[in-house]
Amino acid sequence: MGVEHYLPNHRPTVCDVFKAAAQDTWARVGFSRSTKGMKCHETALTQNLVYEMRLLKDKHNHLEYDLFESTNEKANGNDLLFRILHDNGTVYTYAIQAKIIYHTITTKKKLKLNDGWYIQLKHTVSKGKPHAEPQVDKLLRFSADKGYIPMYLLYNYVDKDYSGTINPSHGCTVAGAQFIKDNYTDPIDKDLRNDVKFTDLHTAFAFPWEDLVCTLPFYEKTGFLDKVGLPHDYTLKESDISELIPGKAWTNLTQTSKVQERLSPRGRVRGKNTELEGGGYDDDFNPKYLITLRQGRREEH
16 A cells, blocks of 8 residues: 555654554565465565655655665665664664565465564575675674664564564564574574574564664663664764765665656766775675664654
């Protein structure tokens, strides 16, 4: 039905948009998993979120977020950056990889929608090359080098409520990559396990993605680091509001006034380019989209 279907009738806030997007994602994943022949992938869901947020920006231009697309032709559709202005005037950046829930581990088993697995958490990049390593390690290293917060964005659906709180607002949840690394690593190959369940994360650590905008910007620093699963001595990059306006490595999608379809990204970048968030390498974290936001409560009245 689209994100707008789940918005309240009154003037929506950024928090409302994030909550509605989670409900829409829950419905999309649930429909695709319960309907024969339908498929749903992380990249399609991510593109849909950006598309829907862009539509809403046109209709509700008071919403304080902007959308950007990378000019790097090797950008990965599962990788995103969120830049969020906190209440203390500091901008923090999240490096986020999207992973969708699966409801069976093998194609021979019948789907069971009461729980699910994040099979693709276990993923080795540069397979067969001398520098092959788990994808999570690259995400963590990239984030530590830049002072960003490494997170997983989980696209979800289950048809059973285990805790009395699981509902369509859990269509988009986030969990700290370091927490997942510390708790769900295969001791043999040192990669993440492929059998991490929805119930493993959502009765413990994962939380609705709107909290990134609606609650975390008002946390004290130690509580903020606890929530995202990082140690208190983690070095965070603390920027001012100017960081919400990125450089030429990004195309601003929310300022485009003319209809356009680019068959290939403008300003192609080959090889390493330090201006690009992902460094220009095939196997590094290469975000496709950047979303910049002010905290949601400033819009409430």
